[in-house]
Amino acid sequence: MNHGIAIGKVSEASGVKVPTIRYYEQIGLLPAPPRTDGGRRTYDGKDTERLTFIRHSRELGFDIDEIKTLLELQDSPDQSCEQADGIAKAHLVEVRKKIASLTALQHELERMVEGCSHGRVETCRVIEILADHGKCRYHGET
Amino acid sequence: MNHGIAIGKVSEASGVKVPTIRYYEQIGLLPAPPRTDGGRRTYDGKDTERLTFIRHSRELGFDIDEIKTLLELQDSPDQSCEQADGIAKAHLVEVRKKIASLTALQHELERMVEGCSHGRVETCRVIEILADHGKCRYHGET
DNA sequence: GCTTGCTCCTATAGCGGCTAGAGCATGTAG
DNA sequence: CTACATGCTCTAGCCGCTATAGGAGCAAGC
Incomplete structure (x- = not known):
């Protein structure tokens, strides 16, 4: 058996x-x-x-x-399924936050990549924005 | 000094x-x-x-x-800033993937929460979908 | 000088959610 | 009966920190 x-x-x-x-x-x-x-x-x-x-x-x-x-x-x-509901809802809120944050991040990365002169590092937009926080429009969390 | x-x-x-x-x-x-x-x-x-x-x-x-x-x-x-550019671009691809995945996840969670009868666990949409993968439309990664 | 209290030091362990590896034991097909 | 797949336990590692314990350094006030 x-x-x-x-x-x-x-x-x-x-x-x-x-x-x-x-x-x-x-x-x-x-x-x-x-x-x-x-x-x-x-x-x-x-x-x-x-x-x-x-x-x-x-x-x-x-x-x-x-x-x-x-x-x-x-x-x-x-x-009652209130608690299950609550967990799902709370999670949904978190997911929405994350999407919003990642979307802002996406735009900033696009700006970095598009602005890049594809030349020397000295004039590279990617490095420039990373070095100087003031040039960045993204201020959220990942 | x-x-x-x-x-x-x-x-x-x-x-x-x-x-x-x-x-x-x-x-x-x-x-x-x-x-x-x-x-x-x-x-x-x-x-x-x-x-x-x-x-x-x-x-x-x-x-x-x-x-x-x-x-x-x-x-x-x-x-050359090619490498920096490459890192940023690769990262952008990842971020876009994550957004797509989270958006699908968001819709599924919304469907779960909205479909909930707010009654007993037995008829709870949230639990039901979690238990039965076939009822779920989300098949990606988080 | 002396004490108070803040900052700093090292070293170690823990977080979440697994994953990988070592070194054996067991179960099964031919 | 033997080979090999699958299972077992135990330990350590992944990432990027964070927390805790138990001290030492240092500036300011008295």
């Missing part, structure tokens, strides 16, 4: 790399699964789902702590 | 924190300055400029290796 999915299979099915799965177990994001007599981890379908949830959440930029909360919420379906 | 600027002053002038300055020295981004008899670092105007250059470059998202190259270029003004 072959009960339980090996870590490699669960990795393939979920898209989470093997060492990352072990890391998630270590930090308590994924429960420690039962082991075979030989000491190998054996997973089931629930674990695969959980890992897929985690991977997807990470792709969407949620950090581990947020994912922990989201997973706990998923486990109690009768609770 | 008080020759040399103390690390605190250079920090204030450049906007780079004191431990970060020491860190930059450690990794060879900033040359080790002379010391007082008591063993304190003494900087000059050039160092302040260099640190400002570094800070500004970091704000624009360049990594330490790129900054090393840019600083070397700045020190040899007669060279």
